[in-house]
Amino acid sequence: MSVDRTTAPAFQIPEQISFPSPSKRTLQNGVHLYFMSTPEISAVKLEINADSNRVTGLEEKKLVASFALHLLTEGTHTKNSDELDAFFDTFASEVEVISNFEHNGIGLLTTKKHFLKVLPVFRELMTEAVFPEKELAKRKSQKALSISIQREQNGNRASHLFRQQLFGASHPFGQISDEKDVAAIEKSDLEEFYKEKLWANPEVFLAGNLSDDEVEQVCQLLGTLPVINTLSGHTHFENISKSRLEERKESSLQSSLRIGCHLIPKTHPDYFGLWVFNVFLGGYFGSRLIKNIREEKGHTYGIYSSIGSLRNADYWVVMADVIKEHSEAVIEEIYLEIEKLALEPIPEEEIEIVRNYLIGNLLSNFSSSFDLISRFKSIHQAGLDFSFYEKQLDYIKTFKPEEIQAIGKKYLQRSNMVEVIVG
Amino acid sequence: MMINYQKFTLDNGLEVLVHEDASSQIAVVNILYKVGSRNELPGKTGLAHYFEHLMFGGSKNVPLFDAALERVGGSCNAFTNTDITNYYVTLPAVNLETAFWLESDRMFQLSLNKKTIETQRKVVIEEFKQRYLNQPYGDVFHHMRDLAFDRHPYKWPTIGKELADIEGYTKEDVEEFYLTHYSPDNAVMVVAGGVKADQVMKLARKWFGDIPSGKIPKKSIVQDLPQTEKRTKEVMAEVPTDALYKVYRMPAKLQDGYLEADLITDIIGFGKSSILEQKLVKNGHIFASIGAYILGTVDPGLLVFSGKMEKGQKAETAEKALNEVIGELLQSQIQDDTLTKIKNQAEAMKTYESVQLLNRAMSLAFYAHLGDVDLYEALYEKKTSIPASQIMDWAKNILREENSSVLYYKSKEE
Numbered sequence: 001m002s003v004d005r006t007t008a009p010a011f012q013i014p015e016q017i018s019f020p021s022p023s024k025r026t027l028q029n030g031v032h033l034y035f036m037s038t039p040e041i042s043a044v045k046l047e048i049n050a051d052s053n054r055v056t057g058l059e060e061k062k063l064v065a066s067f068a069l070h071l072l073t074e075g076t077h078t079k080n081s082d083e084l085d086a087f088f089d090t091f092a093s094e095v096e097v098i099s100n101f102e103h104n105g106i107g108l109l110t111t112k113k114h115f116l117k118v119l120p121v122f123r124e125l126m127t128e129a130v131f132p133e134k135e136l137a138k139r140k141s142q143k144a145l146s147i148s149i150q151r152e153q154n155g156n157r158a159s160h161l162f163r164q165q166l167f168g169a170s171h172p173f174g175q176i177s178d179e180k181d182v183a184a185i186e187k188s189d190l191e192e193f194y195k196e197k198l199w200a201n202p203e204v205f206l207a208g209n210l211s212d213d214e215v216e217q218v219c220q221l222l223g224t225l226p227v228i229n230t231l232s233g234h235t236h237f238e239n240i241s242k243s244r245l246e247e248r249k250e251s252s253l254q255s256s257l258r259i260g261c262h263l264i265p266k267t268h269p270d271y272f273g274l275w276v277f278n279v280f281l282g283g284y285f286g287s288r289l290i291k292n293i294r295e296e297k298g299h300t301y302g303i304y305s306s307i308g309s310l311r312n313a314d315y316w317v318v319m320a321d322v323i324k325e326h327s328e329a330v331i332e333e334i335y336l337e338i339e340k341l342a343l344e345p346i347p348e349e350e351i352e353i354v355r356n357y358l359i360g361n362l363l364s365n366f367s368s369s370f371d372l373i374s375r376f377k378s379i380h381q382a383g384l385d386f387s388f389y390e391k392q393l394d395y396i397k398t399f400k401p402e403e404i405q406a407i408g409k410k411y412l413q414r415s416n417m418v419e420v421i422v423g
Numbered sequence: 424m425m426i427n428y429q430k431f432t433l434d435n436g437l438e439v440l441v442h443e444d445a446s447s448q449i450a451v452v453n454i455l456y457k458v459g460s461r462n463e464l465p466g467k468t469g470l471a472h473y474f475e476h477l478m479f480g481g482s483k484n485v486p487l488f489d490a491a492l493e494r495v496g497g498s499c500n501a502f503t504n505t506d507i508t509n510y511y512v513t514l515p516a517v518n519l520e521t522a523f524w525l526e527s528d529r530m531f532q533l534s535l536n537k538k539t540i541e542t543q544r545k546v547v548i549e550e551f552k553q554r555y556l557n558q559p560y561g562d563v564f565h566h567m568r569d570l571a572f573d574r575h576p577y578k579w580p581t582i583g584k585e586l587a588d589i590e591g592y593t594k595e596d597v598e599e600f601y602l603t604h605y606s607p608d609n610a611v612m613v614v615a616g617g618v619k620a621d622q623v624m625k626l627a628r629k630w631f632g633d634i635p636s637g638k639i640p641k642k643s644i645v646q647d648l649p650q651t652e653k654r655t656k657e658v659m660a661e662v663p664t665d666a667l668y669k670v671y672r673m674p675a676k677l678q679d680g681y682l683e684a685d686l687i688t689d690i691i692g693f694g695k696s697s698i699l700e701q702k703l704v705k706n707g708h709i710f711a712s713i714g715a716y717i718l719g720t721v722d723p724g725l726l727v728f729s730g731k732m733e734k735g736q737k738a739e740t741a742e743k744a745l746n747e748v749i750g751e752l753l754q755s756q757i758q759d760d761t762l763t764k765i766k767n768q769a770e771a772m773k774t775y776e777s778v779q780l781l782n783r784a785m786s787l788a789f790y791a792h793l794g795d796v797d798l799y800e801a802l803y804e805k806k807t808s809i810p811a812s813q814i815m816d817w818a819k820n821i822l823r824e825e826n827s828s829v830l831y832y833k834s835k836e837e
Contacts, residue, residue, distance in 0.1 A: 003629050005484045005528055009520040011495040014448070040446060042774045073695075081705065085696035090764045092771030111771050138705060141733055145711045148663035148734075152559040251661065253552045285498070286489050298545025301553050321553045353493045360496020360515050367449045370778050423557070 013356050017363050017393060019386040022205075022376055025215070028223035033204040034376060035215055038369040044115045044208030045373065046218065048126065049098060049105040049381070051201045051230065052172075059170065061189055063181050065104050067139065068190045068198065069097040072106060074135035076128035079121070081135050093118045095125070101173050102311055103381065104198060112209050116217065123221045126199070131190045144182045154249070154256040155321060158422040161245055162258035165418040166315060171235060173310075200228045203380075207373040234312045237262045239416040252423030255327040259334060260317035261416040263307065266382050270407045271314075272395040274307075277408035279354055281305055281341055282318060284361075286353060288337045289318070299326045311382055316412065327421055335414050342409035346401045358396045362389065425800055426783050428613075429620045430791075433627060435636045436608025440787050440796065441623045442615035444780060450616040451781050452512045452522040454530075455788040457611075458604035459506040460581040461644055461722060467596055468576075469583020472503040473547050474600055478510065480539030483532040485525055495521045503581050506721040507792060511781060516617035520626055526612075527630035530605055535597055547589055551582050559662045563729075563832055570656050571670050571725055571828040574645045577718075599639065606637030611791040615784040644722065654828040659835050664711070665738040668830040669745060670725040671821050673717060677793060681717075682806045683817035684726050688715040689765045690814070691752060692728075696764070699728075702748050709736045709744050721793070726821060738831035749822050757811040766807045773803060 022034040052065060073088070073095050074081045088095055093110035108122045150156040160176045167174030204222055206215065239262050264271055282289035282305030289303045303320035322330045365375060366389075379388050429441045460471050478501070479488050492499055497514030512522045555561040564580050572578040583589050612631075614623045650672050674680040692699045692715025703710040713730030732741050776782050790799040 002633055005524070005531075008491065009518075009524050011518040011521055012515075013496055014515055014517070041778055043778050082696070082701065085694065085701070086764075089694035089696040090760070090767060092764075092768040109775065111774050114767070114771075135705070142711050145664055145731065145734060149559055152661070152663060154557060253557045254549070284493070286493050294546055295542060298542045298549070301546055301550035321549070321557070323549065353490055356496045357493035357498070360493075361498065363496065363515055364449050364498070364513055367447055368779060369446070 013359050014363055017359075017366055017389075019366060019389050020372060021386050022373060025219055027204075027219050029225055029227050030229075031202055031204060031222060031225065031227060033206060033215075033219060033222065034373065034380070035210070036207040036369065036373040036376070037210065038207055039209050041209055041370050042112045043370065044110050044112055044210065045107065045206070045370070046110075046119075046122070047098065047105060047107040047205045047377070048202050048222070049103045049205065049377070050199050052100070052102055052104045059175065060181065060184050062172065062175050063143070063177055063185055064189050064193045065198070066097070066099045067136070067143075067185050068129075068131070068193050069099050069104060069106060070139055071131050071135060071190060072097075072125040072129045074139070075130045075132045076124045077130060078124065078128065081132065084121070087121055088118070091118050093122075095122065105202070115208070115210070116214065119218065119221060123225075126225055129194060131187050131194070133187055136185070136187055136190070140182050140185065144179045147177060147179060147182065154252060154254065154423040155319075157247065158256035158258045158420050159319075161247065161422065162260065162317065162418060162420045165240075165243055165245055165420060166260065166262070167237060197228070199225060200230045202227055205373050205377050207370055236312060237315075240418070242415050242417055242419075244419045244421075246421045247423075248421070249423050252324060254321045255324050255421050255423040257320050257322060257327060257330065258317055258420040259331065259417050260315060261412070261418065263314045263316050263411060265313045266309075266384060266388065270411070272392060273399065273404045273407035274411055275392075276354070276358075276396070276399055277341065277404045277412070278305055278307055278316065279358060280346070280350070280404075281337060281408070284354075284357060286357070288341060289334065292333055292337060293320065293322070293330055297326075299323050299330055303330075309378065309382060321423075324423065331419065338408065338412050338414075342405050342412075346405070351401055355396055355399075359393065362393060362396070426777065426787060428787055428796060430796065431624060431627075433607065433632055435632070435634055436606075437627070437631050437634075438611045438791055439623065439627045440611070440613045440791055441618065441620040442613065442783055442787060443618060443620065444616050444783075447616040447780055448516055449513055449780070450516040450519045450522070450614065450618050451784045452514075452519070452526060453613040453615070453781070453784040453788050454510045454526055455611045455613075455792050456508045456510075456604060457506075457609050457792055458508055459504050460579065461505050461576045461720075462604065462641065463576050463579075464642075465584075466588060467592065468579045468585075468588045469547070469551075469581070470592060470596060470600055471508055472581050472583070473543065473589060473592065474597065475501050475503045475508050475510075476543040476547055477535060477539055477597065478529055478533065480536065480543065481534045482528040483534065485528050486534075488525060488529065491525055492521065497522065505577055505581055505718075507789070509785065509788065511784070513781065519614070519618055519622070523626045523630040527634065530607065530610070530631070531634045533601055533605070535594070535601065537594075540592075540594065540597060544589060544592070547582075548586055551586060551589065555580070555582055560660075560666055560832065563666065563668060563830065566656060566658055566832070567668050567670060567828070567830050570654050570830060571672070573647045575647045575722060576644060577720065577722065577724065603637070603639040603641060607631055607634050608636045609641075611788045613784045613788045613791070615787075616780050646722065650826050650828075653824045655831070656829070657831045657833060659833050661836075662832070662834050663836065664734050665732040665736065665741070665834050666832040667728070667730045667732065667738040667741045667745070668832065669728045669742060670828050671823075671826050673724055673726045673821050675723045676719060676721050677798075678723070680817045680820065682802065682809060683814050684717050684821055685719075685806065686765060686809060686814050687818050687821070688717055688726060689768065690757060690761055691715050691748075693765070693768060698748060698752060703730070703744060707744060708733060709741050713745070738833055742829060742831075753815075753819055753822060757814060762811060769803065769807055
């Protein structure tokens with residue numbers, strides 16, 4: 001029996017994808033808790049996310065939030081650092097720090113078996129931390145070292161410089177931390193931040209195989225957390241006219257490139273078109289940039305473009321580490337690919353591939369119940385809900401190539417781009 | 424929690440496992456080839472990993488592998504290590520047959536055209552630079568492996584010993600590698616997710632049934648003699664601070680002593696409550712960080728301590744401090760609460776790992792390749808019931824100076 005290998009098997013593209021929403025509860029302190037039940041999974045994930053108030057923080061104290069969060073597990077009123085370490089390790093539970101552009105918080109990964117034992121101690125971290133001097137000193141020297149290592153890593157350095165150029169050196173999103181910033185952190189800064197700023201507009205995200213009673217216990221414990229209600233400040237960014245920053249290194253074998261600009265909010269009518277344009281250009285393994293720079297020329301191990309998510313307006317960035325001598329040529333090729341994609345007719349076959357790939361990708365992203373809470377969190381924090389994905393699916397199925405071409409041309413203009421080269 | 428599976432073997436030797444998960448609308452097809460850098464020869468190092476790149480370069484009926492998969496809503500990736508090369512496809516379960524078409528065609532009749540061979544050579548050279556040469560501390564394992572092993576292919580990392588080897592592969596090297604290792608009797612296929620076992624069996628017979636078994640016998644792998652003397656090496660590099668790597672030879676994955684070695688590193692190095700973290704990092708001034716782990720290899724491997732020093736501290740001083748902690752450990756008894764902690768962690772790790780469908784598929788493939796899928800459960804049971812005295816006996820056996828190799832990776836700036 002010999003099979004006919006010359007013809008591809010028939011295939012279908014799923015018409016519908018289900019986007020199950022979490023249930024919502026309001027705690028006694030007004031905090032909202034979102035719970036996704038995952039009956040078949042014994043792991044439990046609990047996260048509390050607050051708005052980061054970096055926008056209003058002092059520039060020389062830019063590392064306060066990150067230090068405060070990392071020191072929460074280094075001692076509370078009832079347990080010292082060693083006891084906390086032993087406790088969380090004994091119950092095989094991981095406490096994770098959340099510290100990014102727009103959110104501060106902590107997360108807990110544990111098992112159903114140990115959840116109720118670990119929960120009260122996790123709750124203690126939110127209000128009972130004492131920030132001991134000895135642990136602070138150690139954390140400071142570790143942080144200073146990791147900053148000096150990151151500075152030697154071309155990729156990291158390029159990303160930092162790119163953000164500095166894009167958001168401005170004085171804006172919290174664009175600031176680059178150095179050893180001076182580490183030295184400036186004192187215990188009193190952490191105490192003040194913890195008491196007066198950390199728990200601003202917090203929200204709770206929970207997933208696991210939990211009974212109503214177990215969820216209720218979370219609600220009770222977190223319902224007593226004193227919270228701060230603030231109007232969170234969000235800056236509006238404008239694209240600056242084209243700028244180029246180079247940090248050349250004699251000893252480097254490759255150059256790290258970062259090129260990008262500010263985009264539009266997720267609620268903008270052009271958003272999905274721009275998102276699809278990015279996929280064609282550099283957003284998946286079959287993209288134009290991968291095909292040209294990696295698979296045709298062999299100038300790089302990887303080149304991708306992506307959309308960074310921010311509450312008010314997203315931004316766009318291309319990232320690659322390329323052969324040093326070809327860095328200028330690669331930059332020209334990137335602009336050329338944007339132009340070709342925007343102006344020349346897109347082959348039917350490529351359109352079919354991108355549509356189907358994106359639908360499959362969306363199906364896959366929503367296939368693990370344990371991941372649903374994270375998908376919900378990211379879209380919820382952008383001020384939207386799962387109807388965003390319904391619309392996205394609809395757009396993937398129906399977009400017209402001319403439409404995304406016009407949108408790509410409109411927003412990805414060379415004159416708006418920040419270029420960074422390190423190495 | 425066990426991972427459910429059904430298993431059958433085709434006449435040509437292909438082992439097929441099915442893990443049904445009715446809650447999933449997607450399917451994972453994971454194919455593990457029993458080949459890694461341990462099957463390479465000096466002068467041709469890195470070939471297994473480079474070959475992984477060529478597997479995406481098209482086959483007789485599928486000129487563009489990625490595009491053919493993306494067209495049906497799928498995506499894929501792969502990795503190579505010292506022992507295995509593992510390929511995985513994720514796609515809507517309704518399109519399962521496409522994965523069979525693609526994977527069987529590249530197992531049966533890979534194109535290996537000149538353009539792919541040359542471009543992927545460049546891409547892998549850039550990967551080598553990006554990840555190993557142009558990164559602070561990036562070449563540590565090139566030095567470490569070279570020092571710790573004598574002739575065994577673990578002497579070089581999976582990416583390859585040096586760029587020259589990658590530059591030198593010929594078309595014949597590549598073709599011979601394909602014929603030797605990429606046959607159904609040298610592979611394990613796991614199909615997982617929204618699939619049915621009888622459907623998978625039919626598809627496996629249809630698409631893989633007529634692929635012939637391997638033609639060229641595998642070469643035997645040179646094994647090292649036991650180490651009898653401590654080895655040391657000093658490297659000066661443009662890094663912000665000294666680093667210390669101290670490794671000990673240890674038993675292979677299925678040999679006696681392997682699980683004990685795994686437990687030793689758990690006890691000494693897992694989590695913030697571990698001995699290393701408490702004594703050397705939190706309450707010491709020499710180490711900024713230190714960890715302990717084993718390379719879980721199919722042939723005898725290494726138990727590794729790796730640490731970075733605080734600014735101004737020397738790697739040699741750090742080794743002395745580490746030796747003291749190891750010396751104390753060897754004189755002591757393992758406490759019951761430490762064993763409880765380790766058991767809890769082993770149990771929780773299994774829970775966390777099994778959350779993702781792809782991880783479940785990979786675990787099944789990995790243990791099948793070791794010879795028996797049930798080892799996944801059996802080794803876990805065995806590991807969590809080893810008495811403390813037996814762990815200590817192995818600690819004394821493994822953590823001997825004459826069984827160690829030390830790399831002092833020193834900062835030029837200091």
